[in-house]
Amino acid sequence: xxxxxxxxxxxxxxxxxxxxxxxxxxxxxxxxxxxxxxxxxxxxxxxxxxxxxxxxxxxxxxxxxxxxxxxxxxxxxxxxxxxxxxxxxxxxxxxxxxxxxxxxxxxxxxxxxxxxxxxxxxxxxxxxxxxxxxxxxxxxxxxxxxxxxxxxxxxxxxxxxxxxxxxxxxxxxxxxxxxxxxxxxxxxxxxxxxxxxxxxxxxxxxxxxxxxxxxxxxxxxxxxxxxxxxxxxxxxxxxxxxxxxxxxxxxxxxxxxxxxxx
DNA sequence: ATGGTAGGTCTCCTA
Numbered sequence: 215x216x217x218x219x220x221x222x223x224x225x226x227x228x229x230x231x232x233x234x235x236x237x238x239x240x241x242x243x244x245x246x247x248x249x250x251x252x253x254x255x256x257x258x259x260x261x262x263x264x265x266x267x268x269x270x271x272x273x274x275x276x277x278x279x280x281x282x283x284x285x286x287x288x289x290x291x292x293x294x295x296x297x298x299x300x301x302x303x304x305x306x307x308x309x310x311x312x313x314x315x316x317x318x319x320x321x322x323x324x325x326x327x328x329x330x331x332x333x334x335x336x337x338x339x340x341x342x343x344x345x346x347x348x349x350x351x352x353x354x355x356x357x358x359x360x361x362x363x364x365x366x367x368x369x370x371x372x373x374x375x376x377x378x379x380x381x382x383x384x385x386x387x388x389x390x391x392x393x394x395x396x397x398x399x400x401x402x403x404x405x406x407x408x409x410x411x412x413x414x415x416x417x418x419x420x421x422x423x424x425x426x427x428x429x430x431x432x433x434x435x436x437x438x439x440x441x442x443x444x445x446x447x448x449x450x451x452x453x454x455x456x457x458x459x460x461x462x463x464x465x466x467x468x469x470x471x472x473x474x475x476x
Numbered sequence: 477a478t479g480g481t482a483g484g485t486c487t488c489c490t491a
Contacts (some may be wrong), residue, residue: 225491250491252484275486277487324491336490368490422481422491466482466491 216475217288217314218243221362221437222458223321223419227251227283231259233461234285237469238266241455243312244288247323249364251281258283274304275386282319282363288312296350299323299343314476315445318358318426320347320363329387337384344393351401360474361403361440364467367394370408372415373435385434403440407471410452418454419467428460440474448475 220243224230227248228375238246246268250338255275263271263285270290273283280303284290293316294308305321323343326336372375380386397403407416417433424430441449452472461466 229483250483278483279490326491423479425480463482 216471217311218471219245219247219360219362219439220471221247221249221315221319221439222363222469223249223437223465225250225252225465227258227281227465228253230463230465231262233458233463233465235262235266236461237455237458238263238268238285238402241469243471245317246285247317247319247362248283248285249281249319251275251283252278253281258304272307272309274307276277276304278460280304280321281307282307282310282321284317284319286311288314292317296351297344298381299339299465301339301343305343314358315474316359318356318359318361318363320361320365322347322364322366324366325384325390327384329382329384340384340391341393344390344397348393348396348400349405351397354401356401357442357444358372358476359401359442359445360406361469364436365394365438366436367391368417368436369394370435372393372413374415375415375417375432375434379433385436387439398440402443404443404446404449406439406441406446406449407435407452407470409446410450410472416454417456417468418470420459422466429449437467437470439470441472441474443476445474450475 331338
């Protein structure tokens with residue numbers, strides 16, 4: 215049986231509980247990885263998710279900011295939660311799914327506005343976070359693993375609406391793209407979304423600030439699904455549900471999907 | 477060059 219995985223920055227799981235239910239009903243992923251839950255673990259709603267068959271939830275939460283969670287209809291076991299860059303932020307959780315594969319769910323720091331760590335502390339924290347991710351995976355040598363989440367970096371020219379205009383904008387600077395590449399090389403991760411959809415513009419995020427996000431289409435591909443090389447060939451059928459960005463009271467991110475035939 | 481919108485710990489912080 216293939217396992218269908220979804221990653222979605224929900225921007226408040228409590229405000230968008232019904233949107234999560236709608237996504238689960240319409241897209242039926244086996245595992246849903248959420249970021250920016252903005253909720254302590256014990257205040258994440260569970261009842262409606264459970265009624266839809268998603269009985270397993272493992273989360274790392276905090277009040278007001280950040281927060282990651284994994285919802286599943288297959289059994290989950292927590293295998294890690296780490297405080298990369300010692301920020302004391304809830305930005306990582308890792309689980310084993312049904313003894314078949316491991317999933318790391320990340321919410322990488324956005325990094326502030328100015329891409330210079332001497333002026334902007336947040337940019338430095340983002341780079342540190344990424345280098346500690348790389349160190350971690352270098353020592354772990356993960357296998358049969360998936361890494362998903364809002365990595366807050368759009369690495370490719372076709373992952374942003376204007377490559378040249380965005381080169382100095384946090385999320386698309388060469389420095390961040392290099393740091394993300396180091397993470398990728400640390401465990402031979404393969405970008406499954408781009409393996410399945412190798413060319414063409416592809417976005418998963420559109421700012422709330424655009425007057426008409428759909429027409430302007432100034433998007434970025436900030437959300438990712440990677441797999442270790444040993445199972446990369448088993449990944450298929452990736453897609454991004456752009457329609458979800460147009461739902462009532464939307465998150466600024468669209469959910470992304472890949473399936474794995476394990 | 478600027479400012480635009482959204483969410484939560486809500487006149488301030490984060491994205």
